[in-house]
Amino acid sequence: MATPTSAYNAYKQNSVTTASPGELTLMLYNGCLKFLVKGKEAIVDNNIQEKNTNIQKAQAIIKELMVTLNTDQDVAKQMLSLYDYMNRRLIEANIKNDISMIDEVIELTTDFRDTWKQVIQITRQQQYSNTQQV
Structure with a gap:
């Protein structure tokens, strides 16, 4: 019988492998x-190793987002410069242990995430509408 942990890990793996690009x-x-939140908490707890690890993980995700952009479109070029800015702010936050810089990146990331969530919802609604008309 599978343990709850192994079942959860299997679910997580399956959700990633079956997810759409969006x-x-x-x-x-x-x-x-x-x-980013874990990095902030680590600064408060004065846990330098944990802070560094989590900020670097956030930077790796931002770099992945940068690589996947289709820079043929103007909006993607603007996003690329924002991602670059976010990455530089995290480098600085990591060096200076500055929570306000992390908060700035959290705000930008939250805005991107919320906008992206709306795009997915609109796309799904349009796809559903199109299948209903057939």
Whole structure:
């Protein structure tokens, strides 16, 4: 019989492998936010190693978001410069142990995530409408 932990891990793995590209992007934003919050908590707890690890994980997600952008579109070029800015702010936050810089990146990431969530919902509604007309 599977343990609750192994069942949960199997569920998590399955949700990633079956997710649409839009859902994967949403997962990246949520993961980034999780690591940013953990990084902030580590600064408060004066746990330098934990802070560094979590901020670097958030940076890795931001770099992944940068790589996946289709820079043929103007909006993607603007997002690329914002992602670059966020990455630089996290480097600085990590060096200076500055929670306000992390908060700034959290705010930007939350805005991106919420907008992306709306795009997914609108896309699903349009797809559903199209299948109902057939």
